[in-house]
Amino acid sequence: MPDSQLSNTPSKIYQYSIISAFLDGQTLHGIPLKDLAKHGDFGLGSFQLADGEMIMLDGKAYHMCYDGSITPVEPSTILPYAMVTFYKPNVTATVAGLLKPDFQKHIEDITPTAKNYFLAIRFDGVLKKLKFRIAKGQDEPGANVMKTITKTQRVIEMEDVEGTMIGFRSPDCYQGITVAGYHLHFIKKDRSTGGHCLDFEIQEGSLGISIIRQIDTELPDTDDFCKANVTVDHEGIVNAE
């Protein structure tokens, strides 16, 4: 182990499906929440037909809907793409006054030996500015999500908003399996709205990071998945996510 930040790293990530397949339109089949919850209490994902955004924190999963509202996720709800872990931060910090790139650089500065590992990230506090999106969902399964998501998504901007931002930073070489780099979702403290983070400015709050060296990826057992085009479209993923 390179240093003490990693020596107490028992966590692993469980991921259902891969982002390439989801963005290619494999949005119908998936894992029920009750099964996903066996693998983690913290994470993010999407719903059938890419309808809305999922966030899971402290063991509770929320459906952040296209109209900007939030509903709890039922145990039987199917998630075609999800990434979860049992969150145990091994690095914590207080952060203030950071634009998104500075926030990311700060995370890298305080985890100097983790650049090739996964990070689970949680921020609780106030965002001076926040821009997030909520996917609209497809009219029919099988259509390519990557080409349509940015055209149909709802983008919401807020100022001085309190809440929790959680997600993962994945090594670049995992592009296509997951989203390389940072993938963060936000939920407002009063649980009234939230979505997939596009841009933000941290006012102040607490940051927790879990450095993770293990990922289990479960590929769907469906005919659709066997036919999916799971080649890596780096630019497409960057634009869509």
Ligand SMILES: [Zn+2]
């Ligand atoms: Zn997302």
